[in-house]
């Protein structure tokens with residue numbers, strides 16, 4: 444292995460932390476995960492993240508000195524230039540965390556921070572095997588909802604570094620209150636935490652359901668019980684896919700992409716998510732835009748976060764500092 448051919452990638456999510464060693468060709472040499480336990484606060488969580496990175500290095504049989512860099516993906520808002528996490532709704536207490544300084548000091552390697560969904564669209568564009576795609580949109584549906592955008596073959600970062608924040612596309616301006624403070628964002632319907640919350644609200648009305656009495660109801664519980672025919676779970680799930688489909692239709696009209704990729708934990712539901720979202724999105728989009736677009740699931744599954752963080756690190760190494 445030549446020095447410079449691999450990076451350590453760290454993925455900070457509201458539910459899970461992940462780390463992996465990834466080659467320049469996009470091969471994931473190691474992959475480890477652990478719950479975030481966000482209630483522990485940033486100091487403790489960052490310590491565990493750094494340990495997880497050391498586990499990923501050990502599993503791949505490398506030391507940090509063999510890594511060209513460390514790529515860090517995290518939910519926004521954040522500042523890729525200063526390398527600081529700036530209070531993402533999914534990470535309470537992370538109001539001004541100098542993550543790049545902490546990571547660089549821990550491993551003595553250059554480190555780069557990117558919005559996780561921005562990183563993921565880079566990962567899909569570079570390593571997804573989708574062919575020559577010039578216009579591409581990525582939507583992460585996990586604890587929160589985020590997005591990233593490739594326009595004319597280039598990453599669209601926006602004026603303040605957080606462009607492509609599709610989680611806060613508003614599908615109902617009088618709708619549910621979102622974590623961002625606005626009403627009716629797609630995140631307020633389709634994020635894993637919103638799916639679980641809507642199921643809990645429906646259960647609280649006393650309506651019968653096969654989910655009643657379970658110790659915890661998550662988005663995964665809802666999709667499983669919906670698949671088994673439970674009417675309450677079915678209703679929550681159908682509302683989720685309808686909301687997502689509506690939001691994707693809006694984005695398809697605005698961007699007119701060739702490809703829309705859905706990734707993140709909620710997409711583990713597979714076709715139960717993809718098929719209704721694809722149908723709703725492409726049938727509701729304006730005809731030329733809808734006809735030009737494909738809607739697919741991420742080709743990287745659970746490793747999409749580390750593959751994205753790695754793609755972002757290689758991009759910085761090759762193209763220079765964040766602009």
Ligand SMILES: [Zn+2]
Nearest residue numbers: 611621623628
């Ligand atoms: Zn919002």
